[in-house]
Amino acid sequence: MDGQRRQHRILMVSDFFFPNFGGVESHIYYLSQCLLKLGHKVVVMTHAYGNRSGVRYVTNGLKVYYVPWRPFLMQNTLPTLFLTFPIVRTIIIREKISVVHGHQAFSTLCHEALMHARTMGYKVVFTDHSLYGFADAGSIHMNKVLQFTLADIDQAICVSHTSKENTVLRSGIPPEKVFMVPNAVDTAMFTPSPKRLSHDEIVIVVISRLVYRKGADLLVEVIPEVCRLFPKVRFIVGGDGPKRVRLEEMREKFSLQDRVEMLGAVPHAQVRSVLISGHIFLNSCTGSLTEAFCIAILEAASCGLLTVSTRVGGVPEVLPDDMIVLAEPAPEDMVRAVKKAIDMLPGIDPQVMHLRMKGLYSWDDVAKRTEIVYDHAMQSPTTSLLDRLPRISHLWSLGGKTVLPGYDNQLPSMVHSRIPTGIEEVPDFEALRADLSSRDDFCEAQEN
Numbered sequence: 001m002d003g004q005r006r007q008h009r010i011l012m013v014s015d016f017f018f019p020n021f022g023g024v025e026s027h028i029y030y031l032s033q034c035l036l037k038l039g040h041k042v043v044v045m046t047h048a049y050g051n052r053s054g055v056r057y058v059t060n061g062l063k064v065y066y067v068p069w070r071p072f073l074m075q076n077t078l079p080t081l082f083l084t085f086p087i088v089r090t091i092i093i094r095e096k097i098s099v100v101h102g103h104q105a106f107s108t109l110c111h112e113a114l115m116h117a118r119t120m121g122y123k124v125v126f127t128d129h130s131l132y133g134f135a136d137a138g139s140i141h142m143n144k145v146l147q148f149t150l151a152d153i154d155q156a157i158c159v160s161h162t163s164k165e166n167t168v169l170r171s172g173i174p175p176e177k178v179f180m181v182p183n184a185v186d187t188a189m190f191t192p193s194p195k196r197l198s199h200d201e202i203v204i205v206v207i208s209r210l211v212y213r214k215g216a217d218l219l220v221e222v223i224p225e226v227c228r229l230f231p232k233v234r235f236i237v238g239g240d241g242p243k244r245v246r247l248e249e250m251r252e253k254f255s256l257q258d259r260v261e262m263l264g265a266v267p268h269a270q271v272r273s274v275l276i277s278g279h280i281f282l283n284s285c286t287g288s289l290t291e292a293f294c295i296a297i298l299e300a301a302s303c304g305l306l307t308v309s310t311r312v313g314g315v316p317e318v319l320p321d322d323m324i325v326l327a328e329p330a331p332e333d334m335v336r337a338v339k340k341a342i343d344m345l346p347g348i349d350p351q352v353m354h355l356r357m358k359g360l361y362s363w364d365d366v367a368k369r370t371e372i373v374y375d376h377a378m379q380s381p382t383t384s385l386l387d388r389l390p391r392i393s394h395l396w397s398l399g400g401k402t403v404l405p406g407y408d409n410q411l412p413s414m415v416h417s418r419i420p421t422g423i424e425e426v427p428d429f430e431a432l433r434a435d436l437s438s439r440d441d442f443c444e445a446q447e448n
Contacts (some may be wrong), residue, residue, distance in 0.1 A: 094335020
């Protein structure tokens with residue numbers, strides 16, 4: 001690549017985006033914003049959320065297509081294989097896209113967009129945000145889908161070394177095609193409290209979806225024991241989910257209403273205000289094969305909280321040893337880790353921890369590393385549709401019997417899919433703004 005930076009035109013695709021909140025949603029948003037700052041064009045494609053449908057613009061002119069598909073299960077759209085092709089093709093041609101970047105193995109919209117983009121001859125990149133197993137029925141089927149998708153992509157990204165190893169084993173993708181680019185945190189948003197908290201009362205903060213794999217059942221056993229051993233400890237629990245009832249029952253059973261505060265769902269804009277009211281952040285995730293990288297830990301550390309977490313998935317890679325206390329996902333070991341964290345608190349300076357986080361994690365750095373992945377994707381050889389079919393057919397019996405005939409039926413339109421018949425290409429945001437400014441200047445000159 002020459003000394004001049006290549007300008008990419010990127011389509012981010014996932015079922016998971018704002019107004020829904022989560023790690024994938026934050027990753028796509030912050031990465032897109034930083035890529036815009038680097039001079040690239042970024043467009044996001046996701047499904048409709050409630051009455052939020054059509055084209056919307058968010059911060060810094062980031063364009064979002066909320067396509068009129070409704071979520072089917074767990075914020076995922078119903079798999080259709082080819083029904084999404086017309087709208088994916090239209091968006092790619094209208095926005096003059098050069099790279100299609102799909103996020104999350106759970107997202108059906110991501111898999112379908114990558115398949116269609118590859119068929120149209122565009123470069124595709126995939127980011128895997130989670131870990132999966134190999135033995136249960138759900139993981140077996142998900143891994144088959146992933147093998148089908150990753151057999152034909154240009155580059156892949158994983159958010160931790162553990163995630164990279166897991167993705168390579170599940171999908172069979174060559175390791176040299178997979179880059180490790182971690183998540184990051186907006187340290188300008190997550191800052192410590194200006195006033196250092198007193199240690200007369202220790203506040204432990206939990207902010208998580210209250211579901212099984214996030215360790216809600218573990219919290220039910222850990223909280224009463226910690227409260228029994230440490231009378232000056234108080235808990236703040238933020239989040240909602242099906243396991244909230246169990247936590248409410250635990251609070252009633254042990255009469256901990258004055259020591260366990262249940263906040264319910266916490267909007268992302270208010271997460272910092274909750275975090276800075278505590279000394280310790282407790283991450284009790286038990287899903288060793290789902291937690292590839294925990295952004296919540298970064299947000300807590302950026303606010304100056306010492307973290308206690310279960311030793312699962314890619315979590316041990318997130319923070320240095322002096323900023324986190326790891327424990328096995330068992331109640332007795334979690335209690336031991338909380339005790340160790342309480343003993344470490346006098347030596348923790350929130351401001352120093354925040355400055356360290358600014359040096360360790362930055363979305364600008366993530367964007368620059370992702371930019372390198374795009375450069376590699378653009379340099380990868382282009383393969384024709386006929387060359388791709390044999391590579392896919394042996395992976396999946398369902399693919400050989402159902403998907404490939406579908407390709408054959410779609411072949412006439414796909415061969416000409418890059419010809420923008422009847423599709424108007426939209427002007428670039430910066431170019432349009434510059435054109436409008438020049439017109440305003442011309443009008444002012446005419447008036448004078």
